[in-house]
Structures are given as structure tokens and as C-alpha cells.
Amino acid sequence: xxxxxxxxxxxxxxxxxxxxxxxxxxxxxxxxxxxxxxxxxxxxxxxxxxxxxxxxxxxxxxxxxxxxxxxxxxxxxxxxxxxxxxxxxxxxxxxxxxxxxxxxxxxxxxxxxxxxxxxxxxxxxxxxxxxxxxxxxxxxxxxxxxxxxxxxxxxxxxxxxxxxxxxxxxxxxxxxxxxxxxxxxxxxxxxxxxxxxxxxxxxxxxxxxxxxxxxxxxxxxxxxxxxxxxxxxxxxxxxxxxxxxxxxxxxxxxxxxxxxxxxxxxxxxxxxxxxxxxxxxxxxxxxxxxxxxxxxxxxxxxxxxxxxxxxxxxxxxxxxxxxxxxxxxxxxxxxxxxxxxxxxxxxxxxxxxxxxxxxxxxxxxxxxxxxxxxxxxxxxxxxxxxxxxxxxxxxxxxxxxxxxxxxxxxxxxxxxxxxxxxxxxxxxxxxxxxxxxxxxxx
Amino acid sequence: xxxxxxxxxxxxxxxxxxxxxxxxxxxxxxxxxxxxxxxxxxxxxxxxxxxxxxxxxxxxxxxxxxxxxxxxxxxxxxxxxxxxxxxxxxxxxxxxxxxxxxxxxxxxxxxxxxxxxxxxxxxxxxxxxxxxxxxxxxxxxxxxxxxxxxxxxxxxxxxxxxxxxxxxxxxx
Numbered sequence: 001x002x003x004x005x006x007x008x009x010x011x012x013x014x015x016x017x018x019x020x021x022x023x024x025x026x027x028x029x030x031x032x033x034x035x036x037x038x039x040x041x042x043x044x045x046x047x048x049x050x051x052x053x054x055x056x057x058x059x060x061x062x063x064x065x066x067x068x069x070x071x072x073x074x075x076x077x078x079x080x081x082x083x084x085x086x087x088x089x090x091x092x093x094x095x096x097x098x099x100x101x102x103x104x105x106x107x108x109x110x111x112x113x114x115x116x117x118x119x120x121x122x123x124x125x126x127x128x129x130x131x132x133x134x135x136x137x138x139x140x141x142x143x144x145x146x147x148x149x150x151x152x153x154x155x156x157x158x159x160x161x162x163x164x165x166x167x168x169x170x171x172x173x174x175x176x177x178x179x180x181x182x183x184x185x186x187x188x189x190x191x192x193x194x195x196x197x198x199x200x201x202x203x204x205x206x207x208x209x210x211x212x213x214x215x216x217x218x219x220x221x222x223x224x225x226x227x228x229x230x231x232x233x234x235x236x237x238x239x240x241x242x243x244x245x246x247x248x249x250x251x252x253x254x255x256x257x258x259x260x261x262x263x264x265x266x267x268x269x270x271x272x273x274x275x276x277x278x279x280x281x282x283x284x285x286x287x288x289x290x291x292x293x294x295x296x297x298x299x300x301x302x303x304x305x306x307x308x309x310x311x312x313x314x315x316x317x318x319x320x321x322x323x324x325x326x327x328x329x330x331x332x333x334x335x336x337x338x339x340x341x342x343x344x345x346x347x348x349x350x351x352x353x354x355x356x357x358x359x360x361x362x363x364x365x366x367x368x369x370x371x372x373x374x375x376x377x378x379x380x381x382x383x384x385x386x387x388x389x390x391x392x393x394x395x396x397x398x399x400x401x402x403x404x405x406x407x408x409x410x411x412x413x414x415x416x417x418x419x420x421x422x423x424x425x426x427x428x429x430x431x432x433x434x435x436x437x438x439x440x441x442x
Numbered sequence: 443x444x445x446x447x448x449x450x451x452x453x454x455x456x457x458x459x460x461x462x463x464x465x466x467x468x469x470x471x472x473x474x475x476x477x478x479x480x481x482x483x484x485x486x487x488x489x490x491x492x493x494x495x496x497x498x499x500x501x502x503x504x505x506x507x508x509x510x511x512x513x514x515x516x517x518x519x520x521x522x523x524x525x526x527x528x529x530x531x532x533x534x535x536x537x538x539x540x541x542x543x544x545x546x547x548x549x550x551x552x553x554x555x556x557x558x559x560x561x562x563x564x565x566x567x568x569x570x571x572x573x574x575x576x577x578x579x580x581x582x583x584x585x586x587x588x589x590x591x592x593x594x595x596x597x598x599x600x601x602x603x604x605x606x607x608x609x610x611x612x613x614x
Contacts, residue, residue, distance in 0.1 A: 274538045280530065315503070317495065441485035 021408005
């Protein structure tokens, strides 16, 4: 069978998951404890960026394979094409967040505070003023539209070329040559623009802090999560009797990617941590000090789940070739990277929310709590000033609403993916690398 | 490893697809293959030959763990007991600072240990000369070898000529 039909249980489950997500998001909104609905918006940002990134990485991997003449995955490239069709939905979500940020409906980011740029205000912040060329609402909104819009255009172009290739007679591979040009053009665009988007969407939550490895770390999280979902989706489709041509050899290679990129993620995470720990510069250490003291469970669980489990479970040859161990690791690591994103966003959002609450209550209080707003000390004060906070569901640990929101986004992601998958033959029969892929041996 | 005065009959094939077909056929005819030699690793040959999975990687894991412990315990001893020095206000036992060296020694022990093990198991090493069947199996020929004490010479020859091999004899 070369055609997937999206119906029955799969449709019910994904729609059910989306309903769970909508209910969770509505509950988060109406149970919102603060004027800026920080919990709602941070959940939206968390899942919006996470799943958009996964979908973009699926497309990125298609372009990598085409550019590198890598043929092993050609047999199931339609899965990645289908996953990349979610980019348009993710684009809409990110534009909603960007518009909300532009109109000050939320306070996810400290840099949206207009008084920080007023030299005469007691709130004046020279660091944010210095970064305002990049961190401003205009660029946040139009940068998101331009960059993610570019990703979407490339994704749709590549998909339409791939579908057109199916109709080809004979073997001139003209479509593939065109795809090669689009793929090669996308690589540098993705390389630079994904970093810019990660700085804007995620790193600027902690607006005073920066790290050059951050974009890599977040992008690899996306990539590993994409591999997890690919493995799970392929195992599901195989269990339905589809994709018989996808053999244990292909799954073995995906397992290797999961193993290798989990180690690469650890490398990124640890390099970022160790350099900051070793240099011990106040503005930099605040980020990790805050997460290690306030969020110790997630901080260490993040490493254990995303490094130790894939490393030790997938180290052996046969665990990469058995669907049980492979899907176990894929599920665990997917949750692990979702937690990694949680840990990137929530602590900073909580600080910004409390900061905004202080600011609304009068700047005298805020200034006393934060100390002097001098250029060198602000970042450190910002995190250290809130050291003695208490447990708060949705911030300290993911609560039911966070998990519900994630289930909703996951359901939507798979709904879009499976819908796209059902619209084209599962195997691109005219892909020049198909024959190589069918005879793939690791 | 040296089996002296072993009479070998072997066939040379031009490419690996011919070789794979021939190996499958030999298995069907229950001809006992002594060994197969190829100039490069041929994917999918091991399962056809029915070779057991190599245990070299288990040795590699053990060597790696020895490297991990050597590095970690060694640095722990040096920096807490033998010669404690304060670096940049960090505690004596600074685990994050030990990780890169621990990683390096793990890789080093694992690699060097596996190479040495592989050399010993394969009977290779500096100054060791081994008999080989034909110089071209390290270049562009793919070889199936039969031991004359295990198979009938006529059966092996007819099999090799039928599968399109160039037949040779050699005493190892």
C-alpha cells in the first residue's frame, strides 16, 4: 500500500488531543493569576516555538539530505514533507504571539517595557537600550513574519516540486535539480535565521543575559525532538502495515541520529554551562544559578533524561534495531526536550512577570528590591533579587495545564502531519535516490 | 592464527554483487566457506555468512569505563588529596572542570584499547607478516576461499567456475 488514509482512531485521537489542548488553554486563560496572563502566553510561546521548530527541522533535514546527496531516507521523505507542512500553522501562532507582544497584551519580555528606554525615567535600563536595535517590538513582529514566512515559502515550494516529480515520465530528474538549488539556498538562510529567531523568541526572555551557544542548544533540541517524532510516526505507520519498504536498517539510522544528536545536545548544554560556571561573571552566572537553585529537579532531570537515557539505552547495536527500546527512548527524549524548552522560558517569564508586578506597584519598591540599576549589576540583581520564591505550578514544574497544552499542540501537529501525509503517495516514486534507499544497509 | 600447510582453493570475483550472489548460493549448496576477503567492508555480507556479532564493542565499553574512572578518580585524588590548589575560587573537587578530561580519557582508552585488542585477535602487529591468498584482494578483487580439507575440491571448483570466478590454488 502506497497511500495513507487519515481516518478512524488516528483522527479521533488527534482531534481529542486538540480539544484537551483548547480546554487547557482556556482554563489557563480564565485561571490567570496576573494581569498579563503570563502563564497562558508563556505556554503558548513554549509550545508554539517548540513545534514550529520541529516542523522546520524536518524540512531542514530534507534539504540537508538533498544537498549532501544522502539517499538513505528517500523512501520515507514524505513523512518529513508532511511534518514540514505544519510550518504554516506554527507561523500563524508565532504571528499571534508577536502581535500580542507588539500591542503589549503580554509581558513575556522585559524589553517590551517602554520606560526602560527613557533616559529620564528611574526605570531607564542602559543594557536594554543598547540592545534595542535588535530587541524591539517592530523587529519581533516583522522579523517573525519575514523569516518564518521565508521558511514556509521554501517548504511549500519544495513540497510542490516533490509532488510534481511524481508525475514525471522518464528519468531526466529536472525537478530534482531544481530542488537541489532550493535546498542549497535554504541551508544558509536557515542557519542564520533560526539563530535570530531563537534569540528573539527564547533568549530575550532573559533580556540582560546572552550566550552565543544558546541558539545551537535550542536548535539541537528541535532537531532531536524531530527525530523522536519521526521514529514514533514511522513505527506507528509500520504497525498499520504501511511503509513495508522502511526496514530496520532505516530505523537503525534514525536511532543513530537520536543517539548522536542527544550527545551533541549534551555537548552544547555542557559547553554553555561550563564556560559560564568557570568564568563566573555575574551577568552570565545568574541564568544558571537561578535555574539550579530554584528549579533543581528540572535542571538535573533535563540532563539525565536527555543525555543518560539515550546514551546508555541506545549505545548498543540491537537497541537501535528493536522498536520497543527505540520508541521508549524517543518518547522519553521528546518529553525531555519539551522540559528543556520549559526551563529556557518559564524562569525568565516568571521574573519578568514579578518585575512587571513590582513596576505596577510603584518603582520605589522595585528599586529597593533590585538595588541600583547600574549597567554591570542589573542582570545579576534581576535574578538574584527573587531568590526566595515558593513553588508555583506552571512555573516551578509543568502543571496539568502545561501538559494539556502540550498534548493539544502535539495533537494538532500530528493532525496536520497526517492530513498532509494522506494527500500524496507515501513513496516518492521518481526520487533519484529511491533505489539506493530501498537497498539501504547500515 | 597460522594454520600451516593448509591447501586452499579460492575464487576471485570482479565486484561485490557477484560475490554476494555466490555466497548465497554456496550457503544453499551447503559448501563450507573458509573465509571471504574483500578490499572494503561489504554491507549485508555478515548476515549472509551467518557471522556472529563482533564482541569488540563490549571490550571498547569496558576500556571506556576504565578511562572514565582513571580520569575522574585520578583528578579527584590529585586535586583533593595530593596537591590541592584553588583555581579561580572554585572548590577543590570541581566536577564540571573534570568533565572534559574525563571525556577525553574515556575516548582515548576506548580507542587505543580496541585497536590493541583488534590487533591481538587478528594476529596483526608491527613486524608481523601474514600469509595472504592474493595481493589483489586488497585492491579490486573479491574472494571466496575454501579449505580443501573441509570441502571436496571438485565441488568447490565447479561452484566457483559456475558463479564466474577466477579459480586459484594456494598452500598457506
